[in-house]
Amino acid sequence: MDRLTTHxxxxxxxxxxxxxxxxxVVASDAASGLQAVIAVYSTALGPAFGGCRYWQYASDYEAYHDALRLSQGMAFKNALAGLPFGGGKAVILRCPESLDRTELFKAFGRLVHSLNGIYITAEDVGTTSDDMRAVQSETSWVSGIPRADEAYGGNPSPRTAYGVFVGLKAAVQVALGRDTLDGVSVAVQGLGSVGWDLCERLHQAGAQLIVADIDAGRTTRARELFGAQVADVGRIAGVHADVFAPCALGGSITETVAAQCHFKVIAGGANNQLLSLDNGDTLQRRGIFYAPDFLVNAGGIISCVREYLGATDAQAVLDEVALIGPRVLELADRVRVTGVAPGRAAVAWAQEKMAAV
Incomplete structure (x- = not known):
């Protein structure tokens, strides 16, 4: 059993x-090859809203529990972002590339539609706007759709990255007492859509970058464009930097990383960065400020929700995403008052909002 499913x-x-x-819901469709899990953690605040992940897992068991854990994170994320939705998530097990991808996501759309609106889907790791178009052909309970006749909509990754950026900046203010990122060293793990956009923003703000990605072409480009140092994917959590920004898959903050890392701040775009809240406690004891992923990476779901509800003003959405920064400062205040580690404090805060309805 791997480290994720163990926890x-x-x-x-x-x-x-x-x-x-x-x-x-666990479902399969022989004609398209669909094998999927949809997990609805809570509808206390409204229908469950969360993305669809298309990924290759070591086992069906791992995929199942990833969906459960991700859906819980979505519930906390939507609550802290003040969105009128609960939390859910879908996982589709990656199929052989020879299968018809459009038919696969149409089948997934029919599965979403069969739930009668208790779950609304969108993009996530491994899925694209084109996939969401295929889903849209079968159900209206979907977001992340490019809209040529409107000023706003489509791929939410840039808004996710912007939210991580403002959250990271606020966390630096908390932990380092600095109002700017000029000269701050940031280790970014993963240069996908969110990680790359984040690097662009950090570079423009004067941060010194250390990057790692499984794609050597991306790291080479980051070195050329941003003057970034390149680290090995398996070692970036051990480099010396002011900030660690995990932007790949979850589980990067293991017990060993929490006990031995050389950072003052952890704030990134990946979901479920902590393998357990106990690891967050370790960071707290070591004086490392962890900005919980479900707080700082909410820009994408804010984007999808506003698109779904009919927003067309891109600036208004960005202004809403920017509120992640003040929320990080509010969380820091809660931590100072209670002494509880940020991960646990953020969970309690989200649960308060869910229970208040």
Whole structure:
């Protein structure tokens, strides 16, 4: 069993030590090759809203529990962002490339439609705007659709990156007492859509970059364009830098990383960065400020929600995403008052908002 499933294992109905999910759907479609899990953690604040991940997993078990953990994170994310939606997530097991991708996502669209609006889907790791168009052909409960006749919509990754940027900047203010990022060293793990956009913003702000990615072409380009140092993917969590920004898959903050890393701030775009809240406690004891992923990477879901609700003003959406910065400062205040580590404090804050309805 790999490190992720070890920490997320529970029952068929929920995560270990957590309330049961409201609904978990496991479905397959022989004609398209679809194998999918949709997990609805909570609809306390409204229909569950969260992206669809298309990924290759070591086992069906791992995919199942990833969906459960991601859906819980979406519930916390939507609550802290003040959105009128609960939390859900879909995982599609990656199929052989020979399969018809359009038909695969049409089948997924029919699955989403069968839930009668309790779950609204959107892009996530491994999925694209074209995939969401295929989903849209079968259901209206989808976002992340490019709209040629409107000023706003489509790929939410740039808004995710912007939210991470403002959240990271606020976290630097908390931990380092600095109002700018000029000269601050940031280690960015993963140069996909979010990680690359974040690097562009950090470079423009004067940060010194250290980058890692499985694609050597991306790191070479980052070195050329941003003057970034390049680190090995397996070692970037061990470099010396002011900030660590995980922007790849989750689980980067292991027990070992939490106990040995050389950062003052951790703030990035990846979901589920902590393998467990215990690792967040370790960071807190070592004087490292962790800005929880479900707080700082909410820009993408804010984007998708506003698109879904009919927003066309791109600047208004960016202004809403910018509120992530003040929320990080508010979380820091809660941490100072309670002494509770940021990860646990953010979970409690989200649960307060969910319970208040």
């Amino acid at each position: 997320t294992a529970g029952t068929l109905f929920g995560l270990h030590g957590e309330p049961a999910h409201e609904r978990i």
